[in-house]
Amino acid sequence: MKKTIKKLKIKSRLHVWRAERRITQEELAVAIGVTRPTIVAIEGGDYNPSLELAFKLARYFNTGIENIFSVEEQ
Amino acid sequence: MKKFDRIILLVFLYGLPIVIVDAIAMSFYNERQIDEQAIFLKTLYSLSGLVFGIWMSLALYICIRLLTSLDFREIALTKLSLFKERDEREVLLSGRATKTSFLTTMAILIFLLCLSVFTVSVYHVTPEYAVDGKTGKIALGLKLDLTEDKSAKQSDDTKIAKDLFTYSGLPISKQAVILFLILWQILSYNYSVHRFQRTKKQTE
Numbered sequence: 001m002k003k004t005i006k007k008l009k010i011k012s013r014l015h016v017w018r019a020e021r022r023i024t025q026e027e028l029a030v031a032i033g034v035t036r037p038t039i040v041a042i043e044g045g046d047y048n049p050s051l052e053l054a055f056k057l058a059r060y061f062n063t064g065i066e067n068i069f070s071v072e073e074q
Numbered sequence: 075m076k077k078f079d080r081i082i083l084l085v086f087l088y089g090l091p092i093v094i095v096d097a098i099a100m101s102f103y104n105e106r107q108i109d110e111q112a113i114f115l116k117t118l119y120s121l122s123g124l125v126f127g128i129w130m131s132l133a134l135y136i137c138i139r140l141l142t143s144l145d146f147r148e149i150a151l152t153k154l155s156l157f158k159e160r161d162e163r164e165v166l167l168s169g170r171a172t173k174t175s176f177l178t179t180m181a182i183l184i185f186l187l188c189l190s191v192f193t194v195s196v197y198h199v200t201p202e203y204a205v206d207g208k209t210g211k212i213a214l215g216l217k218l219d220l221t222e223d224k225s226a227k228q229s230d231d232t233k234i235a236k237d238l239f240t241y242s243g244l245p246i247s248k249q250a251v252i253l254f255l256i257l258w259q260i261l262s263y264n265y266s267v268h269r270f271q272r273t274k275k276q277t278e
Contacts, residue, residue, distance in 0.1 A: 034161035037271070041163060050162050 171266035
């Protein structure tokens with residue numbers, strides 16, 4: 001049976017996790033090793049992080065990737 | 075980058091404004107005029123010549139290092155081009171901007187090549203050289219010179235034709251073209267990065 005995956009849209013709840021812990025974008029960026037515009041872009045849905053960066057974020061918040069990022073078919 | 079290369083680069087960059095000021099100042103005088111001046115000015119003139127000679131040697135060394143050393147080229151030219159690749163997103167943006175810059179530069183080079191190889195000439199010939207009674211002529215040509223021929227080529231028709239319009243290649247010097255391309259590369263790359271930073275959905 002052939003299965004085709006349609007285009008996926010990745011949603012981020014990073015801003016929620018960050019806000020709950022009262023961490024600024026700058027602090028998170030420095031901790032993860034990226035620039036603040038990258039955090040802004042991830043939270044705004046304008047940039048999908050690499051697997052490594054997604055794991056880093058999950059590890060920072062001590063949670064699983066699927067709690068920060070979710071995916072839906074477009 | 076080796077410490078020696080770093081020092082050479084710094085001396086070259088800090089020496090550039092001095093060389094420019096020196097060149098402008100010396101353009102107001104020729105050697106005979108300098109000879110008539112006081113010893114102080116003569117010494118200054120000789121020193122400026124020495125400084126320029128040293129700076130020119132440094133420039134040649136840097137050019138050779140840019141070609142031969144990957145490390146030196148990457149550090150020196152990324153600073154000159156204002157490359158910013160601080161994280162994965164900026165690396166992605168940089169890659170896209172580099173591709174855009176490369177393609178637009180290719181397009182410009184193809185355009186310049188066309189303009190430089192095509193020749194067009196519109197002229198009138200005298201009645202004795204007319205064909206079917208027609209004295210007006212349009213000559214279209216293609217020229218590709220791999221080396222520059224400095225001797226002036228005389229057209230066979232100069233004595234018998236009156237030029238109305240002639241186009242025989244780009245009327246800009248080689249230095250102007252090279253300088254334009256260098257500036258274009260830097261500006262187009264930075265403009266593309268700026269544009270992609272403003273565009274949504276950077277991973278699509």
